[in-house]
Each structure stands twice: as C-alpha cells, then as structure tokens.
Amino acid sequence: MFTDARNALWLPVFSLGALLLSTASRAEPVLPLETWETDNGATVLFYATETLPMVDARVVFDAGSARDPEGKGGTASLTADLLEEGTQKRDAKAIADGFARVGAEFSASANLETTAVRLRSLTESDWLWPAVELLGEVIALPRFDQNDFERERERQERAIESRNQSASAVASDALREAAFEGHPYGHPTEGSLESVATIEHDDVRAFHERHYVARNAIVVIVGALDRAEAKRLADTLVGDLPAGEPAEPLPPVPALEEDRVLRVPFPSEQSTVLVAHEGIPRKHDDYLPLYVGNHILGGSGFASRLMSELREKRGLAYSTYSYLLPLRAGGRFVMGIQTRNDQVEQALGLMADELSGFIEEGPGAEELSDSQANLIGGFPMRLNSNRKITEQVGSLSFFGLPLNYFDTYVERVDSLGADDVRQAFARHVDPDKRIVVIVGPQEQDENAE
Template sequence: MKYFMIAILTWASLLSHAEGEHFASVGPITALGQLESSHNLNMRPHLRPFDIRRWQTKAGTSVMFVRADDVPMLDMRVVFNAGAARDADQPGLAYTLSNMMFQGTEKQTAAEIAATFERMGAQFSSSSARDMALVELRTLTDPQYMDAVLQEFTLAATQPKFREEDFQRVRNQELVGLKQMLQSPGAQATKLFWSTLYAHSPYATLPQGDLPSLQQMKPADIEAFFRRYYNAHNAILVMVGAIDEAKARSISETFTASLPEGVAAPALPDQLPLAKAENVHLEFPSEQTHILMGGLGIRRDNPDYYALSVGNEILGGGGFSSWLTREIRVKRGYSYSVASYFIPMQATGPWMISMQTRNDQTQAALQVTHDVIDAFLKEGPTAAELQETKDQVVGGYPLSLASNYSILGNLAAMGFYHLPADFLEHYPDAIEAVTLAQVKDAMKRHVRQDTWVTVTVGLTTAKHDTPPQP
C-alpha cells in the first residue's frame, strides 16, 4: 500500500505525510466492547467529513480551503504547472528556479529573508518535480505574526530577485550535487529508465538537468521561466488552517494579485508506447546491480486508477504479502526490497518495478520477475487476496489525512489533477467497489511486457549477459 499511496495521493510528489486525529472517537471502554467479535477488527475507520471551500480569485487562480481549528497554524501551498516537463531545451531550468526562490528580493537578501521568517516562527520552502513546482508557507495564525509573515511571503514568492551572485552560488551547488548524484548506480538507472521510456518527450530528462545545460544557463533564463509559468492563471492555491473563510479569501486575493500576468501552460503531449521491449545495461563498479523495469502506465485521470491501485498493491506494493516480495525476497533471497508502483501524472506516467540484487544473481532475478508478472496476468489474484488488500488500503487511508500538512498535499493534488470535489470522501468507497474482474482486466491492459524498458546498472558477470526477453 505505501508505494502506491505515496505516488498517487501525495505527489510527486506529489504529494504525502500526521498531526491532527481524523478517526471517529469512540473512547476506550466502547472500543474494548467492540472487540467481542473478530469481525469488528476489520471495521472501516470513519473519516471526518471535509468542508472543502472552492473559489477563483480576481486574478484567475483556483483556490481550495479547509478550516482546521485543532492547532493555531496555517499551511499554505501554491502549485504551479511549472515542473521539469516545461524545461524545453534547457534541462534543469525549473529545478534551478525552484532553488532560486527565496534567494532575495529587491530589498532583502536570502539571509535577511530567512532571519525574518525565523524571528516570526514561520517556515517557507520551494520545490519542483516533473509535473509541478511548489512554494509553501507554515505560520502561526496569531495576527501579530501571521499578517507580517504573509506580507513577507507574498513579496518573496511573487517578486523574487535573481541576482548574478546568488545564481552562481546556487548553480555551483547544483553542479556539485549532480556530479555526486550521477556517481550513484541508482541515479544512473533512473536517468536511463526515463530517457529510454520517454525518448524525446518532456518527461525524458532528469529534473536536475544535465551538466551542459546547467553550465550554459543564465539568470535571464530563470527570469523568463518565472514570468512565463509562475503566474495566476497557471497556479492552484491551497490553504488548511485555523482561519475563517473570509480571511482565506483575503489572503488568496492579495497573494495572487501580486503574481505576474500570464496564461495557463498548455497540455503536455503524451508519449507513445515503444515499438518493442528495450534492454539497457550500464557497466558500473558496484557490488549490486540496480534494476528498473516497466513501461507506460496511466494519466492521473484514467478511470482504471482504482482497479490498478488495488492490483498493484497485490502484485508488488503491499510489502511481504505481495507476489513479487514473496517470490524474489522471501523464497529466493535475491533482493532485500522489491516494489512495483504506478506514477500517474499529467501525461501518461510510468509503471515500474525496482530492486537491487547481487551482480551474479541479476539474470535469475529478472527471470523470476518476468515469471511472476506472467503468472499474475494469467491467473490474477484470488478473491481472498483482493478482499484483504481492499481492507488494508481502506483501513490505512485515514493516516494519509492525519495532519493539516497531509490534507494540504491531497488538496493540492486534487486541484492540480482536476479531481472531483468529493475525491477524499469517495476514495474508500471506490476502493471497496473494485472487483476481481476489474483488477484482472486493468492489469492486463496496462502492464505490457512487450513494450517494457529493462535497465540494469552494475557489473556484468559470466552469468549475466543481457536481460531475458519477456
């Protein structure tokens, strides 16, 4: 469950993360009494209903707000359709802009901005991935702090200054980080998997970019990207906290009015499946071989989302009870950890299997993986596996909404991926409604070994020549 929930419900993630309790309170005596029947051990936990308020600001930004009075805090996230998929011919541009946020304004340096927020007990951050870029704020709701924090945050997030000296410092840090990252076999495997599966599509490159692109980048490029994509029509604003709707509306109007003018980013093109399976091996001096294998999965709005969530949970997302873990780790000891997961995105995201194994066991591990997939697609899970998995997913679901911050992440995903207003409350019902036939049908249609990419990064041994053909 953990792999799919992290990838889907929270984000690039998006998108995961526990503070206020959202279980229905029954009290210790009542709870003990309910244990008279073992059937009640699988009772479905109750979700507190969410009163999600939605509106659009005068500047054109969609807003989602949930009032949460448990703690005197406000969490705020602004999501821009400005991830690495928008880099075009400058890989790393979105990532570098994200790192340049809060590095300075016309009147303040990065150190002065940080000191201001620290003095008022507030936290800010910025980040980016393939689909989106985020700026976030957490502040106390006491007016003597919150109003000043919001003013500083709005200025820093909507009117940043991209000074040459700050840019040089950030870029140098990125160059060092990228060189270190590419010394990792896992990072190399990730790079090869995405570049092979997505070829020349916007998802092909690492969000961190590449060395030539970073070396040629200039502050003017950062400024142009900010002006194009960090605008009110290309943003979703989400707030969760101890304020009323009137205050939330005021905050949203003030913030979005300060953003640059612009238009929403166009839809991303979809990647066509590969014509045939591809095997890619990179020689790397490591004791273990890193393996990534898989193909195109689904967009976030695909109607098979729920059936695939359950099916993948049984196949490779549910820990020791999953088919892959049972066959690869428990029975044969080929890998300490093996997992499969869908990553639904704006355009079609991937479905992947990841593991590490001893170099001399690579061929055997790959063959067992193919055998497990073949058996799963041919036979499918049992009715008992289906019900147990649905119980686990639904039973653990409230944990993904256990804090203001996790609610914030889920609301942001709902807004960004245009999910229905009742998604959070409807999710358990949708999971429970999944049938065995739906799981088998969806997995057969979306898990296609004939168009897979198999990436291995490690040392070739006498028993490890090329990956087996599916």
Template sequence: MFTDAHNRLWPLILAAGALLISSAPRAESVLPVETWQTDNGANVLFYATDSLPMVDARVIFDAGSARDPEGKGGTASLTASLLEEGTTERDAKAIADGFARVGAEFSASANLESTAVRLRSLTEDDWLWPAVELMAEVVAHPAFRDGDIQRERKRQLRAIQSRQQSAQAVASDALRKAAFGDHPYAHPTQGTRESVEAIEPDDVRAFHDRHFVADNATVVIVGDLDRQAAERLADTLTAALPTGSAPPALPEVPPLNESETRRIDFPSEQSTVLIALDGIPRKHEDYLPLYVGNHVLGGSGFASRLMSELREKRGLAYSTYSYLMPLRAGGRLVMGIQTRNDQVDTALSLMTEELSGFIENGPTDEELADSQANIVGGFPMRLNSNSKITEQIGALSFLDLPLDYFDDYTDRVEAVDDGDIRQAFDQHVDPERRVVVIVGPEAKEAEANGESD
C-alpha cells in the first residue's frame, strides 16, 4: 500500500508490539535472547528452540532503499536480487543446486530500511554446515558480473512497469514521494524507471562494499542449536565480511507543513484514495497509545471505526483502513479507501470527519476494551514458527528496542486509556496538515477544473 507490499518491514514493525505473552506475572523473560559480537564486530542474537530440528538464520544490514545513492533509487533492491546470481566461485545454477542439495531455503531482499539475507536449514551437520558456508560465500563474495547486473536490471524495470498497472501501487508510490519529499524514505524501494536505468555496475559493487560489512550487520539465529553451534554459525556467516562501519543515522523526517492533494489519472472502475498525516518514529514514547488508538480507528478490519462508518453504514467502500508507518527516523499515519469514482469527495470528507472526531473524543470504552482484547488475543498468531520469532528478534534489534520489550507488553497495552490516546493523537496528528493522493479516471477532468494543488 504505502510501501512496496508493505515492504515486509511493516509486519515486523507492527509485530514488534505483538508477541505471545501471558498477562500473568513471569519470573523469566518472555524472550530470553543471548547476545554477543563476532570478532569482526557483527552483533549476534540467539534464541534456542527445540520444537523442530531446524534453524532459521538471518543477516540484517542497514542497507535498505533509504541508503540508495542519490538519483539511483533501486540500488539496494538490485544488489539484494543479485546475491543469488553468482559468486566469484560459482554461478547462479550452482548456488541454487547447492542449497537444494541440502534441503535449505535461501532468499535475500531489500525493503525501505534494511536488506535481509535469510536461511532455513535442518540442523543435522551434513545438511546445516554446507548451507551456512554457501550462504556466507553468497553474502561476502558476490560476483556482480556485468551481464548478470544488466539482466537483473531489466527484470527490475519490468517489475516497475508492472506496478504501473496497479492503481494501489501507483497511489502508494505517489503518496510516499509526497509524504516524504526530499527525505531518503521518499522513493520507491524498487526505484523508478529513470533511477534504475541510471544504475551502473560499479554502483552495485560500491553499494555492497559500503554496506555489507560486519559493523553494519546483525545476525539473528533461532532454532535447535546450542550456544557453541550458534557461535560457529554466526562466525561462519560473517568471517569473510570486512569490519567496515555502519552508515550515519538518517536525518529526521520533517513534519508536514501544509495540505496538498495530488490527482493521478488511471483507467479504473474505482478510485484509490490515500492520505498521509504526521506520525512518529518507532521508539517514541507515544507509540503504544497511537498503536492502540489506530487499532480502533482503522487498524482492526471490520471492527474498526472507519469500516463501520464508511462501509457498513454508508456503503462507500468494500475496504477502508488506517495504519501507522513508524520508522527509525520518523513516520506517518496513513488512511486509505477504494471507492466509486463519483463518491471520492464524499469518502474523503467523511474520513477526515472521522479522524477529527477521533482526535477530539478518542475511543469509546467499548471500542477501547475490544481493541485491547483483540491485540492481546491475537498474540499466538505472531509467534507460531521459528521464522516469525526470527522476524520479531530482528525487528527489536534493528529498531533499537530493548530485548525485554515484551515482558510487560500486555500490561502496558491494557494500561492505555482514552486520555492517553486523545493526547497522543492530538499532539502528533493534525488533520489540517496532510497529503492526499487520488488515483482514478476522473483525475484529468478534476485537474482541468483546478481541483489539484
């Protein structure tokens, strides 16, 4: 929606506040994670499980699209996709065959803020260690051959072209640019046609050399291993990485100074409307009141106020929603709806009205209680596999949240009251300062009538 397929980072960010935690007092940490550093400076987080003879390992780099070189958006995404295309020792087929031979699953992808390289393997020595060694080779010694780069660049350009056939994707990309302006968060993770065509092979190699270094790496290991095996795994994955250094912190996201509406002509039966308002960084102390409040406003599906007022009572849309986009350097609150072309103005007015009323009055006691119960009751689905546990731990580390964050989480959710929510929304969300993107077939006519800012 607002980012490429939510950029995979938004389930992690939202799930960072949603692990399986009992409300009863606990003598031990909910998530007892062991931590250490490798000799060359990579951070390691290890959580031992014994439910299955498997291990999930992930190396996370601060190397998302926010780190793309200026004017060359899509470099991070292109670099990640090329990791599977060959190393200095073997080609793409040999890499694929190597992982398949030991039954391992491997993938690499970039999102807005990070690049993650993932491995899932059985823990039996004959299966695990060949997979780990191959992953280490792929991460540290990609070949980045000119022919592979050109081929993957064409594939990425086709994917960008394909996104232009989706009104939702067009709206998401346009809103991201309008909401973040000149900030590194602004451009699509895959880049634009112009930016990807500007990427040269040396840009990919330089991006890898700068960002795929130990001091910029976090290794997360979850599975049926003991500490000694986990140390060996982390060392193997990072030994060939240069020490390097982490990139500097990104600039803070500036607040929206005024309202703006952008209309984009698109041949569709419905119009897609997205609204971005000011938000907060993930570590902000008001995150939890905003999260619980947004659950009431538009984050809980059919139970949300937006869905009740705009779909059930007025039939304006099949789906309407809101979500927080809390990043490390700032954030936005996003509202969205797809509605009939002749109902855009009505829907937009009602969404604004509902937001303003929510800021002023907050949730009802019943809405708040239902949302708190829903958040707490939904925890089991957030922690039902090693892979999801790996995501949670990786999110905590990347977002610089304390590893004991979950220990009293349900107590803190249940302690949020309507005053906390009203205060947080009143302080951080201003309906008069927003960016609106409307994608639909009436756009050209609207612009001709002077309705576009």
C-alpha cells in the first residue's frame, strides 16, 4: 500500500499545472500556504493536500558546510550522518526498525547551506505518529557514540578518497575553493582528508548544540492533514529542541577582482574545464532575467547556445553547459565543458566569445520566446509531488523569498524582454574577471600555477 501510494505522487501535477499556467488570470494562490511559529521559535509552513493519504515533512536547519568550524570542513556532513546512528534511547537498529515498522522513510543530509531532515509517511494515525515521535527524538536527542563517530568519520574519509578519483568532482571542489576563496562557502561539503582528520567527537556535539535549535529551523509540511494535525506534527518534530538563536548572517561573497587560471594535474584522457564569473545572491531582483538568460546560453541542454556552438558546429565536446549558483550571501555564474586536452584553449576562447556576445547583444527574439515557453511549460514538474513541494517551499523560506512567489512566476517570466536579460548579464557578469579551473594532464604546462 505504501509503495503504491508513493508511486502515485505524480497525480497532482495535472491540477497544479493547470493552476500554474493560468496564474496571471486567477486570484487564488498556487500553493495556499499556512505559516506560524512553534512555541520555541521554529518557522512552520504547511500546505494541505487531499490527493493521497500521505505526508512529507522536512526540517531545514541553517547548518550546512558554510557553518563548519574553521579548519574542520566536513563537520556539518558528519553531524547529519550521525543522526541515523542512534539516539540517547535507542541504537541505530532500533531507529531503522522503528521507521520500517510503520512504513515511513527518513533521511538526513547536509549541503553547502543547510542540513535537511526528511520524513515521508502515510497519514494513518497508527503509522504517522510513531514515525513523527521517533524523528523528533532523532533530531533532539542524538547519541553521538564515540565508536559511531569514529566509524562515520572513516566512512567520510573513504567517500572523499573516492570523490578524488573523479575529474569532475576534483574540478568542482577546486572551483569552489578558488571562486569563494576565504569565504565559508569555499570548501567541499564533505571536507577534505586533512580537515576531516581534525574533527573531534566534541566538535560534532558542539555543532549540533549550536545549530540544531528551533530558531534556526524551518519546518515544511505537505500532505493530507488539517492545521491542527500539522501543528501537532511540527511541535512533535522540534518541540524538544532548545529555542536557541538563528545562525549569524554569513559575510557577503567577495567580488572577483582578476582573471585567474588554476591547473590541477589529473590522469585523464580529457580535460575538465570550469569557469566561474561573478554571480548574485538568490534573493536578488535580477535572478529571473539571469535565470532565463542562462537557460538560453547554456542551461537548456541541446537547445543552448554553448551546445550549438561548441558541440554541434565544432565537435569539441559531448556536453557543455552553464548554470547559476545563487546562494544566500552571494553567488557565481559557471560555465563548463569536458574536451580533449589539445582543445582546451580553443574551447575556453569560444566560451568567452559566446558569453561576451550574449552580454553585448542579448538573446534573439525567437530563442527568448522558446526559452520562456520551455520554462513556463516545465515549471509544474517542479511541484508535482509532495517531496518537491517541500523542497521548493523550504527554499523560499530559507532565502527569504515571498511565499506567493509561485503566484506570479509565469507572469514575471513571460514579461521579460531581450533587453532585460542582456542588461542583467551586463550588470553582474564581467567576462574579463573569472576563475578558470582545468583538471587534466599538465605535461605541457610546466609554468602553470
């Protein structure tokens, strides 16, 4: 029964999609969210559904790797992983058996800015409330046993060693460090072998004590509940946490001041190339024109300019792309390609030319219209399940965006003109200031950095 219900989560897409596509002419909200605070200060957002007897809940803490203690990168990730290893009342097996017994799913993971603890359950009382109570215990009363800590730290080190065997992962980590140099965003979420080795048992306890507090939490609930049930669910999940205080704002991301190339030796037949330019925080008025412009330039797969110019016309790569990395305290605009080692400079030159041309001329009328139609038509698929809605709503709250954001999305995307896109890129992306990371054989680059 649980599996059948879970596989049917796509059903709401038809009604939700119709509502989204007619937003501009409708008065009712796309997602009629209710919001309140728990007695200890956690923010709660609730969206009631009627399609399936299920509920998805997500507790989002401002406790990502940007909050790792200085020199101890990987602490947030290790803390999240240890939540599954038992509480002060039960061991890991009892936790796993407890969720399995009621057909519920639970997970916890850290990323760059947040740690998210997730629950999916049927709404039948005999199954829902035991799962919710168990998750509340996991969040508030983790055991953090010394043996579990040492085992999970070793597992994280093995994961880092495995990651270091991937050229794309090495490039991503090197770009992050260089593009956010000196900023809390600048180290890998899992940390490095050197940083993880310095993490001690007390560091995990201290991280949990500081960041897993109610005023640093957002609770998102989506499912077939009424408000009273949703309130009980939120209170049960975070009610035993101390109120605490929200994490301090991160410093702004520093502007890029130079054009710099970083070459990382790696035994591969191709080179992985990433290029970071200036970007914006997520809560910026120019986010949508940059988002639409990126879709045209390199974010739409085979329909993008980069793919057309570098793959289709010149055969330089199987894939080339661009993306926005908009965060709370700033961001970057990134372009990437994997190409033959002897074609790196040609590829870099063409990518730079495409970006400069786009900034100078903007998108053509037809490609802008096609991009807008694609983004508007595909948007309902970002909200076609309880799980996706919890992700989107959690992001809105975390980034401080208005909760009616989806109500005007279609209208705002559709109203953008080519000059809006061009000017947004011109304001924020300087082609002459960039961080270039090249991961691959470096035999001929003896004088490289």
